[in-house]
Every structure is written in C-alpha cells, then in structure tokens.
Amino acid sequence: MLVNLFQRLNGYLESQVIGQPELVKELLIALLADGHILVEGPPGLAKTRAVKVLSDCIEGDFHRIQFTPDLLPADLTGTDIFRPETGDFDFQRGPIFNALILADEINRAPAKVQAAMLEAMAEKQVTAGGKTHTLPDLFLVMATQNPIEQEGTYPLPEAQLDRFLMQLNVSFPGEESELAILRLNRGEALGEEKSDPVAVSQDEVFAGRKAVLTIYMAEDVERYIIRLSMATREPARYSDKLANCLQMGVSPRATLALDRCARAHAWLEGRDFVTPEDVQKMAYPVLRHRLLLSYEAQAEGLNPDDIITELLNQVAAV
Structure with a gap:
C-alpha cells in the first residue's frame, strides 16, 4: 500500500536524522499537503541533513541557498543572458528551479529577495524579464532561521509567514539520541555500509497527495x-x-x-x-x-x- 511506503520513508528518515522525529514527520506532512515549512532552531540540529536525506529518497533535485544581506532576486530566480551569436536573450534559471529547496537563514535576505520568494512559494512561478516561468510540480521549501542572532536580519513579513504551511521549533536532542548521533557520524566517517534509502517517485508523491485529500x-x-x-x-x-x-x-x-x-x-x-x-x-x-x-x-x-x-x-x- 502507498501509505506503507511513506511510513517506511518516515522510519528511514528517523534513522538518519536522529532525535528529531517531529521535524521528520512535519517534513513528510508538508510534502503530502503540498506546502512549505519554516524551521526555527539553533545551528547544528540537522535541519540541512533532514532535507538532504529526504532528497536522496525522492525523485527530484535538491539545492541549498544560503541567504545573505547582499543576495539579489536574480541570484535566486535567475536572469536573462544575452547570446551574441543569436542576438537573443536566454533565461538562465536560478537555484529556485529545484524540487527541494533549503532556504538557509532566510531572514538574512533583504525585502526584494523576500518578495521573489513570496511569488515562488504562493504561485509556484517566478517572473523575470517580463516573462513568467513555472516551477517544478514537486516544489517544497524548507526555510530556516536562527532564533538567537537578530543582528543583521530582516524579520519575515506577515504575508510571507502566511505562505508557510507550518512552523516547527526544533530543540536539542536528549542524551541517548546524542549518543546515537555520535555513533552514526563516526560510522559515516569510517565509510561503514548504511541501509539503502527508501525510494519514492514523484508519481507516488502526487498519488499520496490525492490519497490525503480523500x-x-x-x-x-x-x-x-x-x-x-x-x-x-x-x-x-x-x-x-x-x-x-x-x-x-x-x-x-x-x-x-x-x-x-x-x-x-x-x-x-x-x-x-x-x-x-x-x-x-x-x-x-x-x-x-x-x-x-x-x-x-x-x-x-x-x-x-x-x-x-x-x-x-x-x-x-x-
């Protein structure tokens, strides 16, 4: 059954992202509900790892975008490139045109970049050079922000916060979970064989979304x-x-x-x-x-x- 596939995927993700069961489950819920997730928590709590492991299991490209104060909308969406040999402009797609996006420290980007993200998240499209370009059907943004450091940040406007399906607050793992993290990390460094990821196609993701609605x-x-x-x-x-x-x-x-x-x-x-x-x-x-x-x-x-x-x-x- 389809639900069993996603339950196995949930179990695999929990084995690779230890001590964060809520983060794992909310990621899958966002995937099935066709929405985006905002994660708030200190650095080093496997936020990047969670999306990367999920991307290894799902048919689709993954890209991490590091948000900084000097980021421009074109760095995110792409821009028109002039081709002298043809005399035409070709649109060079930016990193937003991937299926799974990690928007790291999203609140460090200025308002113009936030506006570009708002259109992408709400309408699954970007507008550049007067033309509209459609994003992939499978499009999930997991944005992170650090609740501790506020210097040099741009608080997300209410309009953009409303575009996120969920906000998850991530806390530190317990003692036993941290011991398991230590051993998993050492095993990966030694190149020890690990369990194969649970493979999920995009068609199965879309079928799961339909099943949820029924x-x-x-x-x-x-x-x-x-x-x-x-x-x-x-x-x-x-x-x-x-x-x-x-x-x-x-x-x-x-x-x-x-x-x-x-x-x-x-x-x-x-x-x-x-x-x-x-x-x-x-x-x-x-x-x-x-x-x-x-x-x-x-x-x-x-x-x-x-x-x-x-x-x-x-x-x-x-």
Missing part, C-alpha cells in the same frame, strides 16, 4: 477547524485571556492548511478518517507563526504556543 473528515471536525480559526478573529467570545493576548487572528489560508495537515497526519498514522486529535496535534505548527500577539501578551512572556493551548482549551471539539 481521507474522510466528518462535518463536526470540519466545523471544529473553522471554529478554531474564527476564535482567533473573535477571541472575546471565548475568554478574556484570548481577547487580551491576540492582536490579529489567522486568515482562511490557515483554515485550509489545518485541514490538509490534519488529513496528512491521519493518513500517515494509517487511518482513513480524521479525528479532533489530529486537528489539535497540527494546530501548533500550523497556527503559531500566523498569530499576531498583543503587546500585553509579549510583556507577560507568553508565546504563540501558550495562546494555542488556551485556544484548544476554550473551543469545544464537538
């Missing part, structure tokens, strides 16, 4: 998703805490994202139906980067996850 979701669960979104826009109806902490709620794009991610989560769990628990599990990565907290909430030291917990406590599942 997962049964009861009307009560659909309305639960909508109530969660509405509660961020009309928080006073639910609790004073929500009303005081939320400056702006989520857009309908968040509702669509929560629907798809809950379906993908249920499908990867081997079920053919979505439960409220699937919605609750995915609410954190889907909503945390879309909520705009008030100054009062920030002054109290609250973060988006605290607000989502309150949201789930206040909004009835059925």
Whole structure:
C-alpha cells in the first residue's frame, strides 16, 4: 500500500536524522499537503541533513541557498543572458528551479529577495524579464532561521509567514539520541555500509497527495477547524485571556492548511478518517507563526504556543 511506503520513508528518515522525529514527520506532512515549512532552531540540529536525506529518497533535485544581506532576486530566480551569436536573450534559471529547496537563514535576505520568494512559494512561478516561468510540480521549501542572532536580519513579513504551511521549533536532542548521533557520524566517517534509502517517485508523491485529500473528515471536525480559526478573529467570545493576548487572528489560508495537515497526519498514522486529535496535534505548527500577539501578551512572556493551548482549551471539539 502507498501509505506503507511513506511510513517506511518516515522510519528511514528517523534513522538518519536522529532525535528529531517531529521535524521528520512535519517534513513528510508538508510534502503530502503540498506546502512549505519554516524551521526555527539553533545551528547544528540537522535541519540541512533532514532535507538532504529526504532528497536522496525522492525523485527530484535538491539545492541549498544560503541567504545573505547582499543576495539579489536574480541570484535566486535567475536572469536573462544575452547570446551574441543569436542576438537573443536566454533565461538562465536560478537555484529556485529545484524540487527541494533549503532556504538557509532566510531572514538574512533583504525585502526584494523576500518578495521573489513570496511569488515562488504562493504561485509556484517566478517572473523575470517580463516573462513568467513555472516551477517544478514537486516544489517544497524548507526555510530556516536562527532564533538567537537578530543582528543583521530582516524579520519575515506577515504575508510571507502566511505562505508557510507550518512552523516547527526544533530543540536539542536528549542524551541517548546524542549518543546515537555520535555513533552514526563516526560510522559515516569510517565509510561503514548504511541501509539503502527508501525510494519514492514523484508519481507516488502526487498519488499520496490525492490519497490525503480523500481521507474522510466528518462535518463536526470540519466545523471544529473553522471554529478554531474564527476564535482567533473573535477571541472575546471565548475568554478574556484570548481577547487580551491576540492582536490579529489567522486568515482562511490557515483554515485550509489545518485541514490538509490534519488529513496528512491521519493518513500517515494509517487511518482513513480524521479525528479532533489530529486537528489539535497540527494546530501548533500550523497556527503559531500566523498569530499576531498583543503587546500585553509579549510583556507577560507568553508565546504563540501558550495562546494555542488556551485556544484548544476554550473551543469545544464537538
């Protein structure tokens, strides 16, 4: 079965990206839900390795783009090159025209580059030289940003944050996981034979996306998703805490994202139906980067996850 293939892929990725099961699973959910993922965490936590290992398993090209303050949109999208022998301009494609993209430290690029990324992520196309060029059908961006260093960074605008399907906060692995990482790294350095990657074709990825969309979701669960979104826009109806902490709620794009991610989560769990628990599990990565907290909430030291917990406590599942 197709779901078994992706479950094996999940297991293989966890064996190669040790101590980050959530990162691995969210990557697969983003792949199946046809969205992009923003990963926030300190350096050295296998963010690059995760996308690289995934690209080794999936039919498609991988490219890492290091975002810097001097990066130009053409460095990302490509540019027209004049050919003297023909007298014409040919479009030289940039690194964005790969299937799997790692946008490393995306918040270090200026606004013009962010705008180029916004079109690519939202519409799967880039415009250069007055012409529109279509990106690959299989197109996934995993962007990273360092939560510690803020000097020389350009905070991502809300419009671009909303383009990310999910935001994942990555933490340090535990003691046993770090021991396993040490041994895996030593084995790779010695050239020890490792297990073969699980091969997944692009057709199987697209078939998986269709299968996810056919997962049964009861009307009560659909309305639960909508109530969660509405509660961020009309928080006073639910609790004073929500009303005081939320400056702006989520857009309908968040509702669509929560629907798809809950379906993908249920499908990867081997079920053919979505439960409220699937919605609750995915609410954190889907909503945390879309909520705009008030100054009062920030002054109290609250973060988006605290607000989502309150949201789930206040909004009835059925």
